[in-house]
Amino acid sequence: MANLKEVRNRIKSVSSTQQITKAMKMVSAAKLKRATNAIVQLRPYANKLKELLANLSASLENGSSPFLVEREPVKVLVIVVSSNRGLAGAFNANVIKTANNLIAEKYSEQLKAGNVSIVAIGKKSQEFYQRRKYNVIGNNNDLYLDLNFENTSKITESIMTGFLKGDYDRVELVYNHFRNAAVQYLVTEQLLPVPKAEVKAEEKASQVDYILEPSQEEIVEQLIPKNIKIQVYKAVLDSNASEHGARMTAMDKATENAGELLKALKLSYNQARQAAITTELTEIVSGAAALSA
Incomplete structure (x- = not known):
């Protein structure tokens, strides 16, 4: 059994850790x-805009917009949205694993040819792919310091420009979709070229013939x-909310685990103290008996 000093030090250490995890949980809950x-x-605006655009572009020819043109995916760009910090459970590991699976399953030939590039949004994915010698474009770790539409648009504009110049033939987006604090699920979707909606025959028959001004193409x-x-x-907002939800859940679990460990340590401490007291009493009684003999 460990001596009293060692157990006291461990209790103090675990108590400090529990206070930190509890504070981190509260901070993540506020964020x-x-x-x-x-x-x-x-989300409602983004989803409706995506749906509207997909339906409008479904009846257009590819030439109506360069962002609709399907090309052979010789050069591929994968946008991986992670976080800048850890201590969020498997949040970052899962998004990186999903991106790696996407590359291995769909773009293995492009990877062998060195035609897979990465845009990492978040320090964790940035460091992961840089260590493995991927072609990581730019550094976007400061985005979360001032997360807004304008700053995110700068990243998107550079990606769109690269697509128009032919630097990439296809752009994929990998991120965590936020459902609630405890549940986030991974999403992989094609960003460029913009996918068209597949209109079924019965849906087409029921569609209303709208008058569009200006023209549909414009x-x-x-x-x-x-x-x-x-x-x-x-995607970045989804990932940001998912990160805080994952960290809050992870810190809550860590706080509970620290509490369970404290109970076990205090029990061990009491047992060790009781054993020490019993030993001292035995020695006192034995000494008194020896003196009286």
Whole structure:
């Protein structure tokens, strides 16, 4: 059995850790509220814009917009949205694993040819792919310091410019979709070229013939760049809310585990102290008996 000093030191250490995890849980809970409000307000608009644009572009020819043109995916860009900090459970590991699986399953030939590039949003994914000698474009770790649409749009504009110049033939987006504080699920979606909606025959028959002003081509041309920026911004907000939810859950579990460990350590401490007292009493009684003999 460990001596009393060792057990006391461990109790002190675990208590300090428990205070830290409890404080981190409270901080993440406060940040989660703001992050949740942001994504909840944006998501309906982003989803409706995406749906509207997909339906409008479904009947257009590829040539109506360069962002709709399907090309052979010789060069691929993968946007991986992670966080800057750890202590969020498997949050970062899961998004990186999903991105790696996407590359291995769909773009293994491009990877062998050195034609897979990474745009990492978040320090954890940035460091991971840089260590493994991937072609990591730019450094976006400061985005979370001032997360807004304008700063996110700068990243998206550089990606759109690269697509138009032919630097990438396809752009994929990997991020955590926020459902609630305890549940986040990973999403992989094609960002560029913009996917068209597949209109079924029965849906086409029931569609209303709208009068569009200006023309359908002009509306799509104006909406596509905006939609691309909105979808990336939504992904980053989703990931930001998911990060705080994952960290809050992880710190809550860590606090509970620290509490269980403290109970076991205090029990061990009491047993050790009782054993020490018993030994001292035995020695006193034995000494008194020896003197009286």
